[in-house]
Amino acid sequence: MAGGSTGTASWGDAIIAAAGAFRAQHGADPAAGAEAQAAGSENPDQDSFALHSFGAQFAEVRVNADTGEIRVSRMLGVFSAGRIINPRTARSQFIGGMTMGIGMALHEHSVMDPRFGIIVNCDFAEYHIPVNADIEDVDAVWLEDVDPHAGPLGARGIGEIGIVGAAAAVANAAFNATGIRVRDLPLTADKFLR
DSSP states (O other), X not given: OOOTTOSHHHHHHHHHHHHHHHHHHHTTSOOTTOOOOOOOXXXXXXXXXXXXXXXXXXXXEEEOTTTOOEEEEEEEEEEEOBSOSOHHHHHHHHHHHHHHHHHHHHTOOOOEETTTTEESOOSTTTSOOOOGGGOOSEEEEEOXXXXXXXXXXXXXXXXXXXXXXXXXXXXXHHHHHHSOOOOSSSOOGGGGOO
């Protein structure tokens, strides 16, 4: 299973152990078909330290004074996730999460039919999600750090961390722009018209 940031940060110890066992058994020039097995060990620091990734997100929005429409003109996410194993895919994961958070903030809304208890906007024609035109300038950066308590790789999970603060950043930016505090999502235009 891949989910809940259980990938690289969780399997890394077992991969390093297997690679070490393979090298120890077969040296630098292994025969074709050579195999080795090893198991990762339990992290002795998992009960003593918080091993979670964290970050902060910042948004700049424009709110149309006549229509109440919100546009996210800039968003920045700054994250601490331990060692970043693959910067290209990590950046994509962070930006993808922030894009989902913008969708949560501005577009996504399931409409339920109270008579039948079913969702009536159940396709992409009626359930709005962000597209390229909605994502103007989104960037993600991370702290270059290795977490010595997060196992031999020093990596923590980055699966969902981009989503976490994005909607709140957009809502706070809209409040800063309008003085209207909206506490339910999505932030539709009617909520910003007095």
